[in-house]
Amino acid sequence: MSEENQAISANVPAVSVVVPVRDEVESLPHLLEAIASTLSNSQISYEIICVDDGSTDGSAEFLKAQAQSRSDLKAVILRRNYGQTAAMSAGFNYAVGKAVVTLDADLQNDPADIPMLLAKLDEGYDLVSGWRQKRQDGAVNRLLPSKIANWLIRRTTSVYIHDYGCSLKAYRSELVADMHLYGELHRFLPALAYIEGARITEMPVRHHARRFGRSKYGISRTFRVLMDLLTILFMKKFLTRPMHVFGLLGLISMALGVGIGIYLTFVKFALGEMIGNRPLLILAVLLLVTGVQLFCFGLLAELLMRTYHESQGRPIYRVREVVENKNNPT
Ligand code: UDP
Ligand code: MG
Numbered sequence: 195m196s197e198e199n200q201a202i203s204a205n206v207p208a209v210s211v212v213v214p215v216r217d218e219v220e221s222l223p224h225l226l227e228a229i230a231s232t233l234s235n236s237q238i239s240y241e242i243i244c245v246d247d248g249s250t251d252g253s254a255e256f257l258k259a260q261a262q263s264r265s266d267l268k269a270v271i272l273r274r275n276y277g278q279t280a281a282m283s284a285g286f287n288y289a290v291g292k293a294v295v296t297l298d299a300d301l302q303n304d305p306a307d308i309p310m311l312l313a314k315l316d317e318g319y320d321l322v323s324g325w326r327q328k329r330q331d332g333a334v335n336r337l338l339p340s341k342i343a344n345w346l347i348r349r350t351t352s353v354y355i356h357d358y359g360c361s362l363k364a365y366r367s368e369l370v371a372d373m374h375l376y377g378e379l380h381r382f383l384p385a386l387a388y389i390e391g392a393r394i395t396e397m398p399v400r401h402h403a404r405r406f407g408r409s410k411y412g413i414s415r416t417f418r419v420l421m422d423l424l425t426i427l428f429m430k431k432f433l434t435r436p437m438h439v440f441g442l443l444g445l446i447s448m449a450l451g452v453g454i455g456i457y458l459t460f461v462k463f464a465l466g467e468m469i470g471n472r473p474l475l476i477l478a479v480l481l482l483v484t485g486v487q488l489f490c491f492g493l494l495a496e497l498l499m500r501t502y503h504e505s506q507g508r509p510i511y512r513v514r515e516v517v518e519n520k521n522n523p524t
Contacts, residue, residue: 207239209293209312210367211305212285214278215244217251218299220406222260228305230266236309243268244299245285248275261517269517278361278410279380280511286370288516295364296380300407302330303362304400311364311397320369320392323355323384324362324399331409339416346420350427351385355396358384362399376500376510377422378415385426425496440490447486454479 211229215222226242233240244267246254254271261269270288272281282296293315297303307324314322331337340359347358358381369387379386384394458469469475 207241207291209233209238209240209295209308209364210285210289210291211240211242211308212282212289212294212296213242213244213299214247214281214285214296215249215253215257215299216247216275216278216281216410217249217253218407219249219251219253219256221300222253222256224405225299225301225305226260226267228301229308232305232308238309238312240266241268241289241291242266243270243285243288245270245272245281247272247278247281258515258517262519265519267518271514271516273512273514276511277378279375279378282380283373283375283509284511284513286373289367289370292367293364294367294370295362297362300404300409302402302404303360304402307362307397307399308364311362311399314395314397315364315366318393319395320366321384321387321394322364323357323394323396324360325355325357325396326360326362326401327398329357329401330403335413339413343416343419343423347382347385347423350423351382351388353384353388353394355384355394357396358382360399360401374500374504377425378419379422379426381419382422382426425493428493443486443490447482450482451479 211233213225218225222244226244229240229242244257244261246257246269254269257267257269258271261267268288270284272284276284285296286294293312295308295311297305297308303324311322311324329337340357344356344358348354361380363383365383365387369390369392370383373383373386375383384392388394454475458475461467462469
């Protein structure tokens, strides 16, 4: 037992590189090669953890075969597609390195940037976030929504980094060990980490156009990201002071109701006009009330969900198998 522990602690790699993979079979050989050569050239000990997130193109089979024949790779195969955040979270779970670096499997992030991020961590940061220079994605469908999202996230979380959406990030491993992620939350890790008191910085990194396959996302993700943002935002307040959130919304809505009431009373009694025939006004009031209620319900449901997940300790993913080759030290 103690011998084993010693062996394990002697084998702790400097970095675990966590890669969520969905249908990236053509990129994978290039990716593994790029990570391995960069890190061994810089004499950084490492492990690569590829999490297959329900691929149907043979990525899982490729990863399993590789993991059997080389000792620097763990293949974690999820039971089905759970999404990038869940896949990353699975990767964090299997990571044993002193630092954790995440990047995309599609070679849009450049593994050659990893040593630079690690060096920055060594300067005493807990999280170093990549900032994609000359981002190679569509302008209208990707860059614009992400500009808006980044602006909103910056304003609301007070963590001033430019590019939340960049997957290439480096973390001190303690930081990710007990993060409870769900939805699209991986991009909010800097904000969540900031709440935990982490020291955060960013560094410019390279970005390339996709060489193989296609992006798994469309515009609908922007909506999901915004909803997650709202939840985080309200959670910060809600968890401590629910009345500050619901009370304020209630007051605003009440004030509007009273205002309209006063206006209508004025119209009826001072101007002597009929007010019974204003369907638009009724519609407006109905919409307002329903909107506020729906919003609050959504928020409550979201929080209940979260409490539910956390109280059950239920993971947001299920692992089918883990393949690694322990007998063949690097
Ligand atoms: N990905 C995943 N599960 C998903 C969707 C994507 O693990 O359900 C992975 C994907 O294989 C890639 C990364 O997440 O490694 C980013 O995905 P993609 O390149 O499609 O996103 P984009 O770069 O267009 O934002
Ligand atoms: Mg990509």
